[in-house]
Structure formats: C-alpha cells, structure tokens
Amino acid sequence: MCDGNDEKSVRKKREALQMLVQVSKMNDASVWSKYFNQILTGVLEVLDDPDSSVRELALAVIVEMLSNQKDTLEDSVETLLEKLLHATKDLVAKVSSEADRCATIVLSQYDPYRCLTVVVPLLVSEDEKTLVTCIGCLTKLVGRLPPEELMAQLPSFLPALFDAFGNQSADVRKTVVFCLVDIYIVLGKAFLPYLGSLSSTQLRLVTIYANRISQARSGASVDPNNA
Incomplete structure (x- = not known):
C-alpha cells in the first residue's frame, strides 16, 4: 500500500x-x-x-x-x-x-528517416513484444518512402527482418510477412532479388499476401508470374 x-x-x-x-x-x-x-x-x-x-x-x-x-x-x-x-x-x-x-x-x-534511426536498431531485439512493435513501425514507415529511397534503405533492416522471419513466435513471423508484403507492393519486381535468402515456403507466403493485399487496395495485383 x-x-x-x-x-x-x-x-x-x-x-x-x-x-x-x-x-x-x-x-x-x-x-x-x-x-x-x-x-x-x-x-x-x-x-x-x-x-x-x-x-x-x-x-x-x-x-x-x-x-x-x-x-x-x-x-x-x-x-x-x-x-x-x-x-x-x-x-x-x-x-x-x-x-x-x-x-x-x-x-x-x-521525418521517416529520423524515425528509422530509432526503429531499425531495435529490430535485433530478442524480446517478442519489441520485435512485433518495431516491425509494425517499420511497416508504417516503408510506405512513406519513395521507391528509390526505400531501395537504398533495404540493407539497413532486411537482414534483421529475415532473422525475425525464423522467430519461434507466430506473431513475430506474421508481422514480418506483412512488412515484406508492403515493401513488395511499393517496389514490385525490383524487390524479388532481395528475397533470394527466403525459403520457397516463405517466398510463396509473401507473394500470395502481396497479391491479395494489392488487389484489395487497388484492384491491381503484383506480377502473378512471380507468385
């Protein structure tokens, strides 16, 4: 008391x-x-x-x-x-x-770039809640960057995202999928070479969701030949 x-x-x-x-x-x-x-x-x-x-x-x-x-x-x-x-x-x-x-x-x-300086270092956290929150923040930020600027930023956070894709937490993995999907929707086929380290199952998951979400948002889809 x-x-x-x-x-x-x-x-x-x-x-x-x-x-x-x-x-x-x-x-x-x-x-x-x-x-x-x-x-x-x-x-x-x-x-x-x-x-x-x-x-x-x-x-x-x-x-x-x-x-x-x-x-x-x-x-x-x-x-x-x-x-x-x-x-x-x-x-x-x-x-x-x-x-x-x-x-x-x-x-x-x-400024999304200033926000990234706070969010990106936290993507290596081992805390599930921190990962879910920060990956969610990253998802919000990628849509604010022009495609060429987003492409330039990829090396700063993709390795951490790919590591998180193998996390034992389903919530973390799900958040990673939606972040990668949002990047895919912004960059299109230009993003595919960066996804080479994903397993075939992970890649298929990302491309299927990318198609679904892009269709829901605009009626258009990501190139179906890549799904």
Whole structure:
C-alpha cells in the first residue's frame, strides 16, 4: 500500500499533468517557447512512474502536444519515439495502447528517416513484444518512402527482418510477412532479388499476401508470374 506521502506525490503529479493537458490545448506560444524543454523532459520522465494513472496522464499530455505543438516537437522526435516505443510494452493495457497510438502519430507526422534511426536498431531485439512493435513501425514507415529511397534503405533492416522471419513466435513471423508484403507492393519486381535468402515456403507466403493485399487496395495485383 502507498503511504500518505506517496499518495500526496501521486496526486501532485496528476494535478500537474492535468494542468499541462489544458495548457497544451491553449497552445500559448510564449509558454511553450520558454518552458518547452522542461515540460517535455518532465513528461517523458513520468512515463516511467510506478503509478499507471500518472503514466496514462503523461501520454494524454503527449497526445495534446502532438496535436498542438507539432512543430516545437520536431527537434525531439528521436527521444520521444524511443520513450513511446518503450511505453508500448507497459503491462497496463490502457497505457500500452495509448503509447502505441502516440507512436503511430509520430511515425506518420515526422521525418521517416529520423524515425528509422530509432526503429531499425531495435529490430535485433530478442524480446517478442519489441520485435512485433518495431516491425509494425517499420511497416508504417516503408510506405512513406519513395521507391528509390526505400531501395537504398533495404540493407539497413532486411537482414534483421529475415532473422525475425525464423522467430519461434507466430506473431513475430506474421508481422514480418506483412512488412515484406508492403515493401513488395511499393517496389514490385525490383524487390524479388532481395528475397533470394527466403525459403520457397516463405517466398510463396509473401507473394500470395502481396497479391491479395494489392488487389484489395487497388484492384491491381503484383506480377502473378512471380507468385
């Protein structure tokens, strides 16, 4: 049980975070230009707070900041994304799902190359949840890159993806399939030479899903001769 001091501390943190939610909604430029670094540092620190209600409120502040202080957050994208990815492993479902929602916003709004610098190193993790989350993040990012730029980035993450394809976790393998499918849909036949290290079963799985998804999205299919 929490003693009185702990309860008082938690209450103060909640009140401060609730105030920040309101301040963020107001979007007062003078406040954010003066105190932004202090606010962001404090909010990111309490993402590790022992009390789940505090962590939840910290994410509520981040949601508002992503909506109202988008440009101000630009310089802190890597730090923010790294903390959010860690928070997606929270044991409290409401916290992990909200962290995932915030991370998705970051991945969709900010420079994909900067996001890749955070996501790619985590693809070598042995933690199943981290792998599923980070491969999912990679899937969101590949669709934002022009084909030639995506091609240039392949060597940085394909080896880790192929390793994950052999993971004992079915969830990890499934996430890998959908990531490879999204890359395949962007690059088409140009991606096939990169898939040479896959087994015939794995390759067939990727090409079948690529055809299904591309047909569902646009009515077109990946070259059927390659399936």
